[in-house]
Amino acid sequence: MSRTPTIFNETRMRAMMDRKGLDLVIVRGVENSRYISEFFHNGGNLGYRPFCVFYFRDPAKKPAFVVAAVDLHLAMTLTWIEDVRAYAMAEFFTDVDTHFYDDFAGAAKAILTERGVKGMKVGTEGDNLTSGFRTVLDGLLAGNMVEDISFDMEMVRMVKTPEEIRRLKRATEITVKAHAAFRAAIKPGATDTDLHRTACLTMLQEGATAVNFINVAAGSANSFAAHDPFPRDYVLQRGDFVKVDMGANVLGYSADFVRSYFIGEASQRQQDIWKWLNEVQLDLCAWIRPGVTGGEIFERGYKQISKHLEKFPREFLGHGIGLGSHEQPRMNAVNRTVVEANSVLCVEYSYYHDGCRHHTEETFLVAEDGNHHWTKDCPRDLIVAA
CATH class of the missing domain: 3.90.230.10 (Creatinase/methionine aminopeptidase superfamily)
Structure with missing residues (x-):
C-alpha cells in the first residue's frame, strides 16, 4: 500500500537536484537512507550490510530501495517506496516470496539497468562512503558522471517537515x-x-x-x-x-x-x-x-x-x-x-x-x-x- 512521505521532503530534494542538474541520487549513509526511505533500519552502520536508496529526478523513474533480506518484510511495511529489493544477508529466504539477489551489487545493477542509467549525472555521498562500498558503486556507475552531494543532502535535511x-x-x-x-x-x-x-x-x-x-x-x-x-x-x-x-x-x-x-x-x-x-x-x-x-x-x-x-x-x-x-x-x-x-x-x-x-x-x-x-x-x- 503506497503512502506519502512525512519525513522526507521531496520538494526540497527535487529543488536540489534541479539546481545541480542531477538525474539520480544514491544514498547509503545511515541518516540519509533513513531520511529518504523513512525506514529506521538497524544495521546500516555495518559496512557489509548496506541499506541504499535510488531516487530519480524524472518522476517516471520510480525510486528503489535495496535492503538486507533479513529486513525485507519490515522495510516493505514501513517505507513509502514501493520498489523494495533484497539481497541475501542473514537469511536466504523469509516469509516474503520474492527473488533475493546474491549481493548488494546484483540488486543495484538490476535497478540501474531497468531504469536505463547511462550517461546520467549521479549524486552520491562521496568520501563519506566506506572505501569498499565506494569501489563497488563506482564500478556500477561507470559511464555516468558522479558528483559528491554529501553537503547538499545536509542542506536538504536542515529544514524540517x-x-x-x-x-x-x-x-x-x-x-x-x-x-x-x-x-x-x-x-x-x-x-x-x-x-x-x-x-x-x-x-x-x-x-x-x-x-x-x-x-x-x-x-x-x-x-x-x-x-x-x-x-x-x-x-x-x-x-x-x-x-x-x-x-x-x-x-x-x-x-x-x-x-x-x-x-x-x-x-x-x-x-x-x-x-x-x-x-x-x-x-x-x-x-x-x-x-x-x-x-x-x-x-x-x-x-x-x-x-x-x-x-x-x-x-x-x-x-x-x-x-x-x-x-x-x-x-x-x-x-x-x-x-x-x-x-x-x-x-x-x-x-x-x-x-x-x-x-x-x-x-x-x-x-x-x-x-x-x-x-x-x-x-x-x-x-x-x-
Whole structure:
C-alpha cells in the first residue's frame, strides 16, 4: 500500500537536484537512507550490510530501495517506496516470496539497468562512503558522471517537515522533564549512577521510544569531561559540580541540551561565569533568524561572550539537530550556511574553570513568526540545595 512521505521532503530534494542538474541520487549513509526511505533500519552502520536508496529526478523513474533480506518484510511495511529489493544477508529466504539477489551489487545493477542509467549525472555521498562500498558503486556507475552531494543532502535535511518538528519537540519536552527529575535527585550521598538512572527512567516513563544519551559529569570523578557516557558510582558531596548533557529519543529524533549545577555552594567566580554564559546564550537564541549564516551567528556570539571571558575556548557555538545530533548550520567562524525557517537549532556555551566544565545548551525552532524556544522552561539555577 503506497503512502506519502512525512519525513522526507521531496520538494526540497527535487529543488536540489534541479539546481545541480542531477538525474539520480544514491544514498547509503545511515541518516540519509533513513531520511529518504523513512525506514529506521538497524544495521546500516555495518559496512557489509548496506541499506541504499535510488531516487530519480524524472518522476517516471520510480525510486528503489535495496535492503538486507533479513529486513525485507519490515522495510516493505514501513517505507513509502514501493520498489523494495533484497539481497541475501542473514537469511536466504523469509516469509516474503520474492527473488533475493546474491549481493548488494546484483540488486543495484538490476535497478540501474531497468531504469536505463547511462550517461546520467549521479549524486552520491562521496568520501563519506566506506572505501569498499565506494569501489563497488563506482564500478556500477561507470559511464555516468558522479558528483559528491554529501553537503547538499545536509542542506536538504536542515529544514524540517511538520512531522520531524513534532518528533523533535516531543523529544525535547520529555528531556525537560528528565532534567527536572535529575535536578531533584542531586544531593550529598547520592551517586552519579542514581542520577543517570533517574533521568533514564523518567524519559521512558514520559513516552520516549529510546534513551539516546545521558552524559553525567560529577565531582572529582570527571567534572572536566564533556562527554562521559558511563556513570562511575561517584558519591556526591556538598560543593561538588554536576553537569548533565542528555537527550530522549522519539521515533528516531533526539533532543540535546545541557544544564550545570553546584551542590549547596559555588564561588562568586563560578556564579559569574554561569551568569555570563546564560545571558549571552539567551540573547543569541533570540537574535537568530532566517537569512543569517552560521558564521554570522558565531561572530556575534563570540564577540558578546568575549566581553566577559577573554580567549573563549570554543570553535563553534551550536548546531542544527534532526536525524543527526549535529546538523547544518554548524555555527563556527567559517560556515556560510544560511539559516532557513523550520530549522531546529541548539546553541551552546561552555567554559573551563577550577577543574569544572561549565556547560549550557538551549534548543529552539526557527520559524517564520519568530523563534520557538523549546527549553525556556528548564531552570538554569546554578546552585541546588544541599
